[in-house]
Amino acid sequence: MKNKWLNFFYGSVKLKVQGRGVERFINACLRNGxxxxxxxxxxENTATFFILLKDVPRMRTVVRKSExxxxxxxxSGFPFLVKRTIKNSGFVIGLLLFFTVVFLLxxxxxxxxxxxxxPETEYRILKELKQMGVERGAFQxxxxxxxxxxQKLTERIETITWVGVELKGTTFYFQVVEKKKPKEPEKIxxxxxxxxxxxxxxxxxxxxxxxxxSVHDYVTKGQVLVSGIIGTEGKTKLxxxxxxxxxxxxxxxxxxxxxxxxxxxxxGKYIEKDYITGKFFSIPVKGFKNPQFKHYKIEKQKKAFRxxxxxxxIFYERVIYRxxxxxxxxxxxxxxxxxxxxxxxxxxxxxxxxxxxxxxxKVLHAVRENxxxxxxxxxxxxxxIAIPQPIVQGD
Amino acid sequence: xxxxxxQQVRNWLTNQLELPADLVMDLPRITMIGHIHIYIExxxxxxxxxDKELRLLLKQGQLLVRGEQFVIKTILxxxxxxxxxxxxxxxxxx
Numbered sequence: 001m002k003n004k005w006l007n008f009f010y011g012s013v014k015l016k017v018q019g020r021g022v023e024r025f026i027n028a029c030l031r032n033g034x035x036x037x038x039x040x041x042x043x044e045n046t047a048t049f050f051i052l053l054k055d056v057p058r059m060r061t062v063v064r065k066s067e068x069x070x071x072x073x074x075x076s077g078f079p080f081l082v083k084r085t086i087k088n089s090g091f092v093i094g095l096l097l098f099f100t101v102v103f104l105l106x107x108x109x110x111x112x113x114x115x116x117x118x119p120e121t122e123y124r125i126l127k128e129l130k131q132m133g134v135e136r137g138a139f140q141x142x143x144x145x146x147x148x149x150x151q152k153l154t155e156r157i158e159t160i161t162w163v164g165v166e167l168k169g170t171t172f173y174f175q176v177v178e179k180k181k182p183k184e185p186e187k188i189x190x191x192x193x194x195x196x197x198x199x200x201x202x203x204x205x206x207x208x209x210x211x212x213x214s215v216h217d218y219v220t221k222g223q224v225l226v227s228g229i230i231g232t233e234g235k236t237k238l239x240x241x242x243x244x245x246x247x248x249x250x251x252x253x254x255x256x257x258x259x260x261x262x263x264x265x266x267x268g269k270y271i272e273k274d275y276i277t278g279k280f281f282s283i284p285v286k287g288f289k290n291p292q293f294k295h296y297k298i299e300k301q302k303k304a305f306r307x308x309x310x311x312x313x314i315f316y317e318r319v320i321y322r323x324x325x326x327x328x329x330x331x332x333x334x335x336x337x338x339x340x341x342x343x344x345x346x347x348x349x350x351x352x353x354x355x356x357x358x359x360x361x362k363v364l365h366a367v368r369e370n371x372x373x374x375x376x377x378x379x380x381x382x383x384x385i386a387i388p389q390p391i392v393q394g395d
Numbered sequence: 396x397x398x399x400x401x402q403q404v405r406n407w408l409t410n411q412l413e414l415p416a417d418l419v420m421d422l423p424r425i426t427m428i429g430h431i432h433i434y435i436e437x438x439x440x441x442x443x444x445x446d447k448e449l450r451l452l453l454k455q456g457q458l459l460v461r462g463e464q465f466v467i468k469t470i471l472x473x474x475x476x477x478x479x480x481x482x483x484x485x486x487x488x489x
Contacts, residue, residue, distance in 0.1 A: 023441045030440075030472045039467035041445045049467070 014074030141316030199247030209241030
């Protein structure tokens with residue numbers, strides 16, 4: 001017996017045969033190699049059965065030689081299904097269109113919400129975003145990652161201290177912290193001012209409190225500089241001591257600097273290649289050239305496509321090849337020595353507060369060993385040494 | 396006379412060599428599954444068919460199948476599969 005499943009792919013038609021000698025007609029069909037199934041006798045002169053669609057042309061010759069008439073009363077199978085689908089293609093196209101539209105809309109930016117910013121700052125942020133391509137209707141996968149947007153925003157708009165960028169669904173949320181003018185001094189609890197470290201006092205500005213030391217005094221760490229207890233014996237009063245006590249302090253720092261060093265520096269040239277990637281495939285969509293760089297670093301940004309609320313396992317991947325260059329740096333002894341001093345100074349400055357100043361420096365010793373310069377420097381620094389110490393009121 | 400003689404030779408051959416009778420003697424091979432299916436091989440064409448009766452031409456004689464609700468599931472030049480409720484299978488000798 002033949003395979004019924006194959007009949008589905010060939011397509012089949014249901015026939016009605018009417019006339020004298022239906023049996024003879026069937027025999028004739030068989031002799032001509034026409035495959036017949038599900039023969040049913042309706043009445044004395046009529047029968048219905050199925051034949052394959054490809055046998056229909058052969059059927060005509062058989063019919064001409066017989067005394068019967070045939071009627072096509074049904075059709076089924078793949079070819080007819082295709083035909084019907086083409087006829088109803090509007091529906092299929094609509095369905096595809098629907099999914100495409102939902103897919104595209106799911107990958108767009110629909111809203112940008114700025115929180116915690118004044119109107120003018122908000123306006124500036126939105127303007128900057130527009131320049132970066134972040135606007136309503138932009139495709140998410142073409143945009144820079146939120147971290148980069150965040151960095152650029154903080155760089156370009158000086159009135160904001162920090163901005164948190166978050167992409168939730170199709171909405172960008174910007175949480176802005178603006179730089180604020182100094183606030184009214186808070187109510188400070190009663191306190192002493194004590195020395196941060198050992199120092200020789202050079203200058204004193206006491207706003208409130210009873211100074212216990214004077215200029216040129218040598219103080220040790222934790223020593224009370226300005227007392228929060230004022231008034232004469234017996235009639236004392238507690239106040240929050242305020243003021244700045246500048247003292248000369250000492251720092252020692254050592255720097256080791258190699259005379260020869262090799263760096264990898266970005267030249268600024270780069271090539272971008274965009275791909276649509278899945279688990280088992282990767283289709284390039286932009287940038288088909290291979291990088292011609294001798295040395296390069298690869299940076300990858302991957303973003304998932306979204307459909308409705310879900311992230312699809314398909315990604316838009318941007319691969320950036322950045323050209324690097326090897327740079328050799330060689331210092332002479334003198335240069336290295338100067339450089340080391342500079343480094344040490346900068347290092348120290350980052351540690352100190354803004355109102356501190358470096359009064360003097362003295363190179364303790366500088367040696368050259370194993371192709372490196374080792375410098376040890378002693379610094380004299382004038383800085384505010386006062387730190388508050390709350391007065392604990394007992395009982 | 397010759398025909399009868401040939402028939403006897405064939406009969407003898409099947410008995411002696413244990414060859415299947417349907418091959419050597421062109422007899423129909425009929426397989427029935429309960430009373431709902433009948434599968435006939437080696438027929439020579441359809442004579443009459445209705446939902447109560449099927450008459451097939453054989454090499455020698457005819458085969459008559461009687462029953463109810465007959466449907467020919469498949470028909471090929473030498474094979475036929477009939478479905479329905481089968482009551483009688485009758486050989487009609489010429």
